[in-house]
Amino acid sequence: xxxxxxxxxxxxxxxxxxxxxxxxxxxxxxxxxxxxxxxxxxxxxxxxxxxxxxxxxxxxxxxxxxxxxxxxxxxxxxxxxxxxxxxxxxxxxxxxxxxxxxxxxxxxxxxxxxxxxxxxxxxxxxxxxxxxxxxxxxxxxxxxxxxxxxxxxxxxxxxxxxxxxxxxxxxxxxxxxxxxxxxxxxxxxxxxxxxxxxxxxxxxxxxxxxxxxxxxxxxxxxxxxxxxxxxxxxxxxxxxxxxxxxxxxxxxxxxxxxxxxxxxxxxxxxxxxxxxxxxxxxxxxxxxxxxxxxxxxxxxxxxxxxxxxxxxxxxxxxxxxxxxxxxxxxxxxxxxxxxxxxxxxxxxxxxxxxxxxxxxxxxxxxxxxxxxxxxxxxxxxxxxxxxxxxxxxxxxx
Amino acid sequence: xxxxxxxxxxxxxxxxxxxxxxxxxxxxxxxxxxxxxxxxxxxxxxxxxxxxxxxxxxxxxxxxxxxxxxxxxxxxxxxxxxxxxxxxxxxxxxxxxxxxxxxxxxxxxxxxxxxxxxxxxxxxxxxxxxxxxxxxxxxxxxxxxxxxxxxxxxxxxxxxxxxxxxxxxxxxxxxxxxxxxxxxxxxxxxxxxxxxxxxxxxxxxxxxxxxxxxxxxxxxxxxxxxxxxxxxxxxxxxxxxxxxxxxxxxxxxxxxxxxxxxxxxxxxxxxxxxxxxxxxxxxxxxxxxxxxxxxxxxxxxxxxxxxxxxxxxxxxxxxxxxxxxxxxxxxxxxxxxxxxxxxxxxxxxxxxxxxxxxxxxxxxxxxxxxxxxxxx
Numbered sequence: 001x002x003x004x005x006x007x008x009x010x011x012x013x014x015x016x017x018x019x020x021x022x023x024x025x026x027x028x029x030x031x032x033x034x035x036x037x038x039x040x041x042x043x044x045x046x047x048x049x050x051x052x053x054x055x056x057x058x059x060x061x062x063x064x065x066x067x068x069x070x071x072x073x074x075x076x077x078x079x080x081x082x083x084x085x086x087x088x089x090x091x092x093x094x095x096x097x098x099x100x101x102x103x104x105x106x107x108x109x110x111x112x113x114x115x116x117x118x119x120x121x122x123x124x125x126x127x128x129x130x131x132x133x134x135x136x137x138x139x140x141x142x143x144x145x146x147x148x149x150x151x152x153x154x155x156x157x158x159x160x161x162x163x164x165x166x167x168x169x170x171x172x173x174x175x176x177x178x179x180x181x182x183x184x185x186x187x188x189x190x191x192x193x194x195x196x197x198x199x200x201x202x203x204x205x206x207x208x209x210x211x212x213x214x215x216x217x218x219x220x221x222x223x224x225x226x227x228x229x230x231x232x233x234x235x236x237x238x239x240x241x242x243x244x245x246x247x248x249x250x251x252x253x254x255x256x257x258x259x260x261x262x263x264x265x266x267x268x269x270x271x272x273x274x275x276x277x278x279x280x281x282x283x284x285x286x287x288x289x290x291x292x293x294x295x296x297x298x299x300x301x302x303x304x305x306x307x308x309x310x311x312x313x314x315x316x317x318x319x320x321x322x323x324x325x326x327x328x329x330x331x332x333x334x335x336x337x338x339x340x341x342x343x344x345x346x347x348x349x350x351x352x353x354x355x356x357x358x359x360x361x362x363x364x365x366x367x368x369x370x371x372x373x374x375x376x377x378x379x380x381x382x383x384x385x386x387x388x389x390x391x392x393x394x395x396x397x
Numbered sequence: 398x399x400x401x402x403x404x405x406x407x408x409x410x411x412x413x414x415x416x417x418x419x420x421x422x423x424x425x426x427x428x429x430x431x432x433x434x435x436x437x438x439x440x441x442x443x444x445x446x447x448x449x450x451x452x453x454x455x456x457x458x459x460x461x462x463x464x465x466x467x468x469x470x471x472x473x474x475x476x477x478x479x480x481x482x483x484x485x486x487x488x489x490x491x492x493x494x495x496x497x498x499x500x501x502x503x504x505x506x507x508x509x510x511x512x513x514x515x516x517x518x519x520x521x522x523x524x525x526x527x528x529x530x531x532x533x534x535x536x537x538x539x540x541x542x543x544x545x546x547x548x549x550x551x552x553x554x555x556x557x558x559x560x561x562x563x564x565x566x567x568x569x570x571x572x573x574x575x576x577x578x579x580x581x582x583x584x585x586x587x588x589x590x591x592x593x594x595x596x597x598x599x600x601x602x603x604x605x606x607x608x609x610x611x612x613x614x615x616x617x618x619x620x621x622x623x624x625x626x627x628x629x630x631x632x633x634x635x636x637x638x639x640x641x642x643x644x645x646x647x648x649x650x651x652x653x654x655x656x657x658x659x660x661x662x663x664x665x666x667x668x669x670x671x672x673x674x675x676x677x678x679x680x681x682x683x684x685x686x687x688x689x690x691x692x693x694x695x696x697x698x699x700x701x702x703x704x705x706x707x708x709x710x711x712x713x714x715x716x717x718x719x720x721x722x723x724x725x726x727x728x729x730x731x732x733x734x735x736x737x738x739x740x741x742x743x744x745x746x747x748x749x750x751x752x753x754x755x756x757x758x759x760x761x762x763x764x765x766x767x768x769x770x771x772x773x
Contacts, residue, residue, distance in 0.1 A: 311515045314428070314468045318516060381515050 003320045004370045008359030009156055009184060009299050010324055014249075015208035015360060021252040022210065025245040033242050034233070043244045050244075050251040057254055058200060058217055059192035066216045066234045067247045071183050071203030072107040074216040075150075077237065078179040078199045079111045081224035082148045083120060088225060097121040099141045099149040099176075101133075101162060103339045108150050108181055125151070129290045129343045131162045138167065142174040148199075149178045153185035157326040157339040157355065158289035159299030164191050172196040177222045186257050187265050187296050197222045202254065204246065208360050209253030213246035260360060268297035268358050271367040275356055276300055278371040282378035283307075287351065289343045298358045301326065303344045307352030307381050315381060316354075319373045325353045400424040401519035403564060406509055407431050407459065407467070409452025412524030412567060414459045414586045415575045419566040420522055421463050428516060429460040429467040432505065434476040434596065459584050472508050479503040481597055485610045488603075488638045489617045491661035492737025495551075495705075495753075496595055502554025502687070510559060520562040527552060527748075528568030529560060536560040538689055540746040543571040550705050553741045553751025557689045604639050621666030623648065626659065626675060634668050637661045642757075643676060643733025657733070678734040679761045680712070680726040683752025690749045692716035692723065693742065700743040701725050703734055703754065709743050723752055730761070 005013075029046035031039035048062070055062040068074050079098065086095055100112050102124040116122050123141045126134045133151075141149065149171055154161050164180055168191055171178045177197035182190055183206050191198060199218050205211040216237075218224055224237060231239035279302050280286045287303035304312065309325045316323050326337045341348045356374075358367070405417040407429040420427045431453045453469055460467035480500045487494035509521045525548045526541030538560055541547040555563075567575055579587035594601045608618060617638035622630045632649050634640065639647065644658045648670055657676055660669040681703070693699045693714050700709025711728040725740070734740075734757045741751035 308470075308512070308515075310468055310470050311512045314466070314512075315516050317466065318428075380517075 003322065004366045004373075005322045006356045006358065006362070006367075006370055007322050007324045008362070009206070009355065009357035011205050011211070012208050012359040013361060014205075014210065015253055015256050017256055018209050018249045018252045022245040022249040025248045029244055033244060034231075043242075047242055047244045047247050050247040053251040054215055054217075054254060057258060058190060058215075059194065060217045060219065063235060064193075064217055064219055066218060066237050067242065067250070068214050068216050068234070068238045069240075069243070070212050071181075071201060071206070071214045074201035074203070074214040075105075075107040075179075075181055076111045077216055077224065077227055078201060078218070079108065079148060079150060080115070081227055081237070082177070082179075082199075082222070083115055084225035084227065085223045086147050089223070095120050096145050096147040097123050097141075099123040099125055099146040101125050101127055101151045103127055103155050103157075103160075103162070103342065104150065104152055105156055105181065105183070108152070109338075112150070120147075125149075126342075127160075127162055128293075129160070130293045131160050131290075133163060133167055138170055142170060142176055145174075146176055149176055150181065151178065152181040152183075153190070154182075154188065154296045154299075155290075155339045156184045156299070157337040158301035158343065159184070159295040159297075159357075160290040160339065160343075161185075161188055161294045161296055168196055168198060184296060184299065187261055187268065187298055193217075193219050202250075204250035204253060207250065207253035207257045210246050210249040213243055213250050215250060215254070257360070264360070265297050267364075268362075271358060271362065271364060272297055272300050272356075274367055275371050275374060276302070278375040279304070279354075279378060282375045283382040287344060289340055300356050301340055302354045302356070303340070303348070303351035304354060304378065305351055307378065309352045309354070312352050312354055312377065312381060315377045316373065319377060321370050321373050324355050324357075326355050400426070402426040402428070402517060403520050403522050404428050404430055404509055404513035404516065404518040405522040406505065406524070407456035408524075409455035409459075409586065409589075410524070410592060411579050411584070411586045411589050412526075412575060413456070414524075414584045415578050415582075416522055416524040416566050417459065417465065418463055418578065418582050418584065420564070421465060423566075427463070427465045427522075428518065429456060429463075429465050430509065430512070431456045431467070431469050432476075432508065433469055433471045433473060434480075434500075434504070455586050455589070459586055462582075462584060470508065470512055472504060475508060476500070476504050476597075481610075484595075484597075485607060487737050488607055489611060489615060489663070490737075491617070491637055491663040493641045493735050494737050495739050496597075497551050498554055498739045501551050506555055506559060506563070510562065520564050522564035522566060524567050525552065525565050526567050526570075526572075527565050529563050529565055531561060536563075538748040539568070540743070540748070541565075541567070542569045546572050549743070549746075549748045550702055550739065550741050553689070553739060553748060554687050555689060556687070560689060604636070607638050616663065616666050619666060621668065623670055624667050626669060626671050631670070637663065637666055637668050640668050642735045661736075673732065676732045677730045678727070678732070678757050678759055679730055680724065680758035681734050681740055681754050682722060682724045682756040682758065683740045684722045684755040686716065686721055686723050686750060686752035688716070688720055688750035690744075690747065692720060693744065693749060697744075698728065699749065700745075701727070702741045702743065703731070704738055714742055722755070724758075726758070 025046055029042045031043035033044040033047050051062045051065045055065045098115055098120050112122055151167050153164050168178050179199040181201050183203045202215040204213040226237050228239050233239050285305040289301035336348050336353050403420055403425045405427050407413045417427050417429050457467045480496050483499055484494045484496045513521045526546040527549045528539040530537050540549045598606045618636040620633055620635050623632035623634050624630050640658045642658050648656050654672050656670045659671045659675055695715045701712040702709045710731050712725045714723055714725045716723040736754050738754050739751050740754050742749045
């Protein structure tokens with residue numbers, strides 16, 4: 001069995017160009033960038049160059065680019081670091097609220113809950129299935145002067161692209177800094193700061209780069225406090241000896257991703273449409289989550305009536321297709337995430353959920369084969385002969 | 398048994414771990430499955446019983462070690478509806494339920510088989526200490542070889558049509574043998590303690606669990622009178638849900654001889670108590686019957702087991718028309734038959750069927766006179 005990997009939104013294999021660039025760093029620039037000698041200098045030059053490449057791509061100054069250890073850390077640092085700064089800079093004032101979209105990944109919603117536990121009020125901003133914010137709620141939120149507003153660029157559960165630009169414009173006018181989690185924004189233009197207070201997180205391994213490294217871009221106009229203490233690295237925001245190979249790897253991955261974006265988008269849309277069509281042919285009542293909205297072409301979430309999520313994932317895995325139900329991290333949980341719950345409506349839990357996500361190395365042949373397997377498995381599952389266990393029977397009572 | 402694809406229930410305990418290992422050894426393609434039966438957040442403290450979150454992680458690590466797939470199936474909704482709600486309702490009605498029977502009959506096997514079919518499996522396996530014999534005449538279910546571990550009692554509710562697809566690799570083994578195998582295989586679960594409590598009441602305090610589930614001031618948990626068979630009030634109790642027919646503890650003292658619970662009457666919140674000889678029972682009526690084999694002839698002497706650790710009592714059984722209930726007469730008097738518990742019929746070591754004890758027959762010989770009618 002060859003195996004077809006359609007879970008690239010969870011992680012994606014490393015791009016060969018990234019692996020080559022990192023290998024070179026490990027061999028030639030493995031030193032500590034803070035060391036005073038030539039070995040250190042070689043590493044420092046590699047790090048500086050990686051930072052400059054990222055900065056140029058994202059529209060930031062190099063000093064505004066911070067390499068941190070993973071996407072979760074980048075999101076935590078943006079949010080908790082922002083409120084840590086507000087707390088220390090005005091210790092006598094009450095902390096302002098934190099605004100966030102109601103669709104966030106747990107690496108944003110969990111630090112938000114942590115802040116809430118410390119007395120920060122959370123303002124959750126609803127978005128519709130077209131990716132648009134509830135405008136009056138956005139206005140109300142901004143009028144309250146939140147310390148930060150966090151909005152994901154692309155939802156990891158269903159691929160919906162949120163109207164980040166609209167949020168950014170309104171927030172910039174109100175002087176409110178915005179944090180954008182761009183972990184899944186691989187096939188769209190990333191928002192540029194252009195003088196606006198925009199913080200941006202990008203995760204290395206989602207781009208085909210290494211795991212355990214991420215980018216947090218913080219404009220000089222927005223102050224954060226570090227969460228860890230121990231050294232001046234990353235302009236005082238992230239202490240610890242720098243991961244130079246990781247920084248070079250994520251820079252390379254970002255460039256390759258952005259260059260592929262233009263040519264790849266149309267192809268992925270075609271492949272995704274094939275998967276959607278074959279699923280809908282297999283059984284009645286299939287729902288595509290946020291179907292009408294602007295969606296990133298690499299992700300689709302299907303709501304499948306009468307199908308159990310775990311059984312479907314198991315059956316696909318047995319046929320060599322690796323997929324998932326979304327970004328649920330809890331062991332054994334089959335609860336749908338916030339976006340699927342919102343867009344499938346009140347009966348969301350009656351659907352089996354299947355998230356298929358395509359990657360930089362997904363081929364048309366693979367998707368063709370996978371769509372056939374999906375069709376076959378769905379037909380079998382929706383025609384099972386054993387009924388679910390009956391509800392309470394009266395005979396023994 | 399020819400090699401096939403088998404879905405093996407893995408709770409994270411030693412028995413199901415060895416079950417999966419034996420199937421792998423026999424050349425089958427095994428898919429390990431852990432059923433997530435209830436929300437672990439509600440059970441405080443470390444999860445000591447099987448199927449908790451620790452159970453899922455242990456099962457996964459054993460599956461990794463065996464090189465087999467592992468899946469987690471969320472059956473929380475079905476389990477809550479068919480097992481937990483029933484458990485609470487039965488106590489509220491003054492009976493003593495048997496949730497493990499309920500789980501096996503309604504949730505575990507049915508859900509496994511249905512998902513197994515969806516996954517293209519030929520059969521399912523569990524770590525129960527029972528034996529199944531697949532013959533030309535059909536498949537029969539038998540007690541496990543280890544009489545101390547035999548679990549046939551819990552399986553009477555399995556639909557007969559399911560039996561041909563079941564595998565119980567531990568049926569011919571003893572517990573020490575199973576543990577030794579687990580150690581030999583280096584399974585992390587080899588020395589896990591036996592789970593004793595009801596899985597969804599890990600504290601063992603079922604009264605506290607009922608308090609959380611029943612409405613406030615539910616009569617089952619409110620004080621009521623302790624009465625004798627003659628109707629004299631001889632004391633108070635703090636809620637009939639805390640009592641089981643045959644129980645001696647918790648009745649207080651001051652009686653001329655040891656007193657036992659004879660009956661629970663929910664309508665007056667009465668717990669009826671009396672001396673040991675008043676417990677003596679000569680038969681029972683079981684409802685919600687299920688027959689895995691054909692019911693015995695009325696004149697055949699069979700064995701009826703009325704509690705998990707009990708022996709088989711020689712008896713004659715008569716199934717009702719249609720088989721939904723049956724009545725049995727013990728050939729010797731039996732102390733303490735507990736309504737709500739399972740009564741299971743055996744021919745030698747073969748499991749024929751069973752039912753839930755609805756009425757107990759205190760009078761010798763006759764069919765249904767002066768039966769202690771219990772609110773069924």
